[in-house]
Amino acid sequence: xxxxxxxxxxxxxxxxxxxxxxxxxxxxxxxxxxxxxxxxxxxxxxxxxxxxxxxxxxxxxxxxxxxxxxxxxxxxxxxxxxxxxxxxxxxxxxxxxxxxxxxxxxxxxxxxxxxxxxxxxxxxxxxxxxxxxxxxxxxxxxxxxxxxxxxxxxxxxxxxxxxxxxxxxxxxxxxxxxxxxxxxxxxxxxxxxxxxxxxxxxxxxxxxxxxxxxxxxxxxxxxxxxxxxxxxxxxxxxxxxxxxxxxxxxxxxxxxxxxxxxxxxxxxxxxxxxxxxxxxxxxxxxxxxxxxxxxxxxxxxxxxxxxxxxxxxxxxxxxxxxxxxxxxx
Amino acid sequence: xxxxxxxxxxxxxxxxxxxxxxxxxxxxxxxxxxxxxxxxxxxxxxxxxxxxxxxxxxxxxxxxxxxxxxxxxxxxxxxxxxxxxxxxxxxxxxxxxxxxxxxxxxxxxxxxxxxxxxxxxxxxxxxxxxxxxxxxxxxxxxxxxxxxxxxxxxxxxxxxxxxxxxxxxxxxxxxxxxxxxxxxxxxxxxxxxxxxxxxxxxxxxxxxxxxxxxxxxxxxxxxxxxxxxxxxxxxxxxxxxxxxxxxxxxxxxxxxxxxxxxxxxxxxxxxxxxxxxxxxxxxxxxxxxxxxxxxx
Numbered sequence: 020x021x022x023x024x025x026x027x028x029x030x031x032x033x034x035x036x037x038x039x040x041x042x043x044x045x046x047x048x049x050x051x052x053x054x055x056x057x058x059x060x061x062x063x064x065x066x067x068x069x070x071x072x073x074x075x076x077x078x079x080x081x082x083x084x085x086x087x088x089x090x091x092x093x094x095x096x097x098x099x100x101x102x103x104x105x106x107x108x109x110x111x112x113x114x115x116x117x118x119x120x121x122x123x124x125x126x127x128x129x130x131x132x133x134x135x136x137x138x139x140x141x142x143x144x145x146x147x148x149x150x151x152x153x154x155x156x157x158x159x160x161x162x163x164x165x166x167x168x169x170x171x172x173x174x175x176x177x178x179x180x181x182x183x184x185x186x187x188x189x190x191x192x193x194x195x196x197x198x199x200x201x202x203x204x205x206x207x208x209x210x211x212x213x214x215x216x217x218x219x220x221x222x223x224x225x226x227x228x229x230x231x232x233x234x235x236x237x238x239x240x241x242x243x244x245x246x247x248x249x250x251x252x253x254x255x256x257x258x259x260x261x262x263x264x265x266x267x268x269x270x271x272x273x274x275x276x277x278x279x280x281x282x283x284x285x286x287x288x289x290x291x292x293x294x295x296x297x298x299x300x301x302x303x304x305x306x307x308x309x310x311x312x313x314x315x316x317x318x319x320x321x322x323x324x325x326x327x328x329x330x331x332x333x334x335x336x337x338x339x340x341x342x343x344x345x346x347x348x
Numbered sequence: 349x350x351x352x353x354x355x356x357x358x359x360x361x362x363x364x365x366x367x368x369x370x371x372x373x374x375x376x377x378x379x380x381x382x383x384x385x386x387x388x389x390x391x392x393x394x395x396x397x398x399x400x401x402x403x404x405x406x407x408x409x410x411x412x413x414x415x416x417x418x419x420x421x422x423x424x425x426x427x428x429x430x431x432x433x434x435x436x437x438x439x440x441x442x443x444x445x446x447x448x449x450x451x452x453x454x455x456x457x458x459x460x461x462x463x464x465x466x467x468x469x470x471x472x473x474x475x476x477x478x479x480x481x482x483x484x485x486x487x488x489x490x491x492x493x494x495x496x497x498x499x500x501x502x503x504x505x506x507x508x509x510x511x512x513x514x515x516x517x518x519x520x521x522x523x524x525x526x527x528x529x530x531x532x533x534x535x536x537x538x539x540x541x542x543x544x545x546x547x548x549x550x551x552x553x554x555x556x557x558x559x560x561x562x563x564x565x566x567x568x569x570x571x572x573x574x575x576x577x578x579x580x581x582x583x584x585x586x587x588x589x590x591x592x593x594x595x596x597x598x599x600x601x602x603x604x605x606x607x608x609x610x611x612x613x614x615x616x617x618x619x620x621x622x623x624x625x626x627x628x629x630x631x632x633x634x635x636x637x638x639x640x641x642x643x644x
Contacts, residue, residue: 041484044485045484049485052486053489171622171626173577180614183607183615194607278490285492285493286581286584300496304496304499304500307500309501312496312497313497315493316493320489323489323490
């Protein structure tokens with residue numbers, strides 16, 4: 020493929036600038052919400068960070084050290100300044116820099132999310148196509164029921180049921196735990212398989228629906244009718260003409276699912292005892308380590324905003340109509 | 349004919365038309381399999397939840413140390429007992445009151461708040477940007493994570509759970525309400541109302557709000573379902589409804605510790621949660637089909 024000329028396109032430039040401009044207020048509000056989460060809680064944050072056993076002098080010292088005595092706006096801008104420089108502070112509880120703590124827990128979460136995403140896509144896209152091909156007939160209804168179950172089944176619940184069946188009853192796979200990839204692929208995947216199925220199944224419900232809907236929309240269009248009239252074989256009609264055009268919304272949903280899965284991993288990690296961001300969140304809640312919660316929420320939200328920006332830009336790159344529409348408005 | 353008679357005649361015609369319209373919707377609803385299955389499931393759960401104190405007046409907290417972890421059917425426990433010898437059946441029924449109550453509370457509150465925000469954002473372009481950017485920001489933070497963080501800060505408990513889950517769900521309703529209201533606002537009759545000098549409040553609440561109700565109600569049924577899932581997840585993580593109150597998530601939390609010994613502590617509350625959520629989702633899909641004029 021040639022170098023992407025769309026980036027130099029003036030409509031695209033306009034679209035890019037407009038899209039980034041709308042990000043700024045969103046990011047400011049996100050940071051305010053996350054900041055206020057910790058600072059509007061009833062009670063003294065220093066006392067909460069140190070727990071019930073802390074002496075008054077220790078609490079006062081920490082309050083001074085963390086700057087809790089300053090007015091809220093001052094604290095906000097100091098915190099925001101730190102965040103912009105990449106300094107998320109440190110956890111009083113773990114006594115380590117936040118960046119280091121987050122990095123340590125990010126690996127397992129990313130591995131689980133990616134594995135779940137692959138499983139979900141491999142499961143959902145063929146089923147969605149199958150349903151679209153057999154619209155209104157038995158396979159379509161079966162697939163609809165499957166996707167409904169996927170949407171209605173909480174991931175942690177499916178996780179517990181999978182543990183019951185495959186770990187407790189059949190003893191095929193381990194019930195919980197995690198081994199890093201450095202100890203071998205097979206072992207890594209073995210521990211992640213049940214959690215990835217539990218996490219991926221819920222998202223596949225939505226993916227099936229989107230795949231089916233976007234295939235049906237394409238199949239209804241005039242150029243498909245024209246191709247059929249021309250005498251293109253059914254197989255080629257599906258694979259070449261329909262699927263390729265239906266793929267754009269499908270890929271968008273898959274990319275968006277990444278964020279849903281990363282957030283959903285919170286609960287699944289706790290079920291399977293995987294030392295990722297989710298488990299860190301829950302542990303931080305239980306030990307009232309609010310700074311860590313704040314940092315995690317910020318990290319995940321920023322990733323979320325960035326991914327949706329990238330999806331939008333890619334959309335503009337793939338589909339010329341999208342960028343003309345957006346710039347024209 | 350006197351003026352009074354004409355007015356009465358017109359009222360009668362209006363009532364008849366409204367009745368016919370209602371009958372049409374009801375008929376469509378009764379003929380829609382999804383909507384019927386969904387409402388039967390949801391209603392049975394609600395009836396079971398309401399009847400809990402009548403069936404088991406002793407309450408869900410009665411322990412019996414000698415009957416810990418009884419299998420289903422053993423020692424008079426129809427669905428088995430938990431690690432403290434409490435009946436799973438009784439805890440499930442009482443738990444339904446809490447789980448469904450939280451879900452319904454969140455659904456209703458998000459519907460009201462979302463409609464207010466969506467309607468005002470649509471009607472006053474100046475508010476539009478501000479309200480929608482706040483909604484964008486709130487939905488940029490993953491909902492489970494935001495709910496966990498809020499509950500962590502505010503403390504567990506049913507009131508705080510409802511509050512946190514509502515904050516998480518309102519942007520969704522607000523968006524749907526706003527986009528539906530945008531269509532209604534452009535109609536000629538709204539313009540006519542404006543030129544007749546009707547107040548903004550009257551136009552918004554008497555003439556726009558009733559016409560955006562159906563998509564908002566459909567959203568609310570999905571939010572009801574989602575709130576049940578999130579409540580169960582938070583309680584399962586130990587940050588939701590405080591023990592020993594039974595909620596479905598709490599029973600699962602207890603069950604996880606004894607998963608190797610007591611499958612019934614996972615399967616029954618799990619089935620209750622999944623079935624209710626399924627019922628609500630099917631109901632929402634059916635309702636959407638019934639209310640959407642494009643599908644027949």
